[in-house]
Each structure stands twice: as C-alpha cells, then as structure tokens.
Amino acid sequence: MHMDKLAIVVPCYNEEEVLKIASEALRGVLKDLVEKGKIAADSFILFVNDGSKDRTWELIEEEHAAHPASVYGVKLAGNVGHQFALTAGLITAKDMCDVTVSIDADLQDDVDVIEEMIDKFHGGCDIVYGVRKARKTDTFFKRVTAQGFYKLMGAMGVKTVYNHADFRLMSQRAVEEFSKYKETNLFLRGMMPLIGYQTDSVYYDRKERVAGESKYPLKKMLALAFNGISSFSVKPISLILGVGLFILFVSALALVYALISYFTGHVVQGWTSLILSIWFLGGLQLLAIGLVGQYIGKIYIEVKGRPRYNIEKVLTDHGVEEERG
Ligand code: UDP
Ligand code: MG
Secondary structure (H helix, E strand, O other), rough: OOOEEEEEEEEEEEOOOHHHHHHHHHHHHHHHHHOOOOOOOOEEEEEEEEOOOOOOHHHHHHHHHHHOOOOEEEEEOOOOHHHHHHHHHHHHOOOOOEEEEOOOOOOOOHHHHHHHHHHHHHHOOOEEEEEEEOOOOOOHHHHHHHHHHHHHHHHHOOOOOOOEEEEEEEHHHHHHHHHHOOOOOOOHHHHHHHHOOOOOEEEEOOOOOOOOOOOOOOHHHHHHHHHEEEEHOHHHHHHHHHHHHHHHHHHHHHHHHHHHHHHHHOOOOOOHHHHHHHHHHHHHHHHHHHHHHHHHHHHHHHOOOOOOOOOEEEEOEEEEEOOOO
C-alpha cells in the first residue's frame, strides 16, 4: 500500500534557542504518525535557514548529522524574510514528498493537530488551515492590531482565513499549483485561497514562544499588512475614483449654493467663480487620477501573470483523469 510521505517545512531566522527543541518535538510527531501508519517511514523535517546571523545553520547541520533520514536542511544565501523562506522550503520539498505541513520554529502552533491535518488530507483535502482558537497568550496590543489586520484585509477585498497564520497542510499538487504563482510580492495567506481544491481547518490554542523573541515587530507586521493589501487588491485605486466622483457631485451642490449666495448678494467679488473652480477642478483631478489608476491596476494584475484557473479533474469518455500539476 502506498503511504504518503510528509515533509514538515520550518523557516528559521535566528532560532538557535529553539531549534533543537523544535527538531525533537517534530521528530516525535513524525515517529508517532509513522507508528500509527498514517505517513511513510521516510517522512522528514525540512529546516530552512533564512540567513540567520546566529548558530541556527550549524545546529541544523548537527541535527541532520544525528538524524540524517528525518532532518533535512536548506540554507538560503541571505535573509529574505519569512514568506520567501517558507516558499523556498515548500517548493524544495514538493518534489520529495506527497504532502507538506508548514510550521514556525518557535512551536507556538500546536504540533499535536498535525495528525488531524493528515486525517483531513486522507479525507480528501488538499489544503488544511491551522486556525487559532483564541488569542489568550497575546498581549492586548497584538490582539487588537491582529484583529484590525483581518478586518482591514477583508474590507479591502483580500480573502484570508480568519486567525490563520502560516501553519498549514498542503498536498503536493497544491504546492505545485502554488509554485505557478510567480509574483514577488508574496502574501501566502492571501494566495492559498486562490488555489482552490477542497480545504478545511483545524483549531488549536496558540502558545507562547518556547524561547527567543518574536521576529515580527510591529514594523514588519504593518509592512506585511500593507503588502497583503497592495498585492491583492486594486481597491484603493477604486476608492480614489469613488472620491473623485463624490467631489464632482459636491461641486454641483456648491454650484447651487454659490449661485444662491451670488444672487442674494452676500458675496465678495470673485468668490463665486473661485469656489466653483476649486470644487470642480478638485473633483475632476481626482476622477482623472482614479481613471488612470484603473489602467495601472489592470496592468498590475496582468503583470503578475497568475494562473487563470486550476483544473482539478477532466471527465471524458476515456474516464476521469486527475490533473496533477
Ligand atoms: N522567520 C524567518 N525569516 C524572518 C523572520 C522570521 O524565517 O526574516 C521565521 C521565524 O524563525 C519563525 C517564523 O518565521 O519560525 C515566524 O516568526 P516569529 O515567530 O518571530 O513571528 P511571530 O510568531 O512573533 O509573529
Ligand atoms: Mg512565533
């Protein structure tokens, strides 16, 4: 019987404090799942060193030497950030396995739900999102900013899974499809829902970091949010167009008001034409910028060259053909 080979992909940036702990915990998960007959015996962990400045890579090498069959490593030449590091890991892993699970090195995500993810994968899901139940361990600040983040994304028309970070199972064919998205402005959480296929979620409590500090300070979080919006949505441009139209409408009202004031004779010389020009030209300019923006938005979407569709199955008189990759 064919057993599915699992790759657990772990991006690591300056994680010397947690690396060994993570490796041990994840090897435990693999062992358990192999014993239960849920994954192949040659399943492995793939640590991606994202240009760490500390001893992270040396530790990955040590782990690999101690457990050559179950711990693999990828060393990126420099720091490219979490999203790219994860992408590098997933794309490297996809040719070596049947299914991937991505997880952070700090073990904030509950490794025990990986089994549930695998069960859902066997049940036919290609993507399984790890979704955190509550945000008890977060500071008030992080909780409020994070919730604002999801709300803002939603309002801007970016589809994301609420309270899901990058703890996620992806089948080999889902990663294959993902690899066709060539864009450089990566926002993985927004991209996964575009892939399609059957998906599901598992729920868990997010813990505190095992050790070390967050590599995601507010500045990086804001950058991620802005990147998410500007990579997925041309809505801000449409907003400009909308405001332009609105101001033109206001200028019509201003026309009425200015004329009434003019004829009732309460105005300084020249005020009427001046105020009308201000409103009308302001509105016209915004409208024009918004219009130009619409074209730029279209160019932007074209330039990304995303796949236009993803065929899952074809039904012909030769039978059903699964489209793989
Ligand atoms: N990370 C990375 N490159 C970076 C920053 C972070 O690969 O430039 C990794 C980091 O090692 C961790 C994951 O991304 O495995 C999430 O980072 P962190 O736990 O610091 O973020 P938080 O959980 O605080 O949002
Ligand atoms: Mg973390």
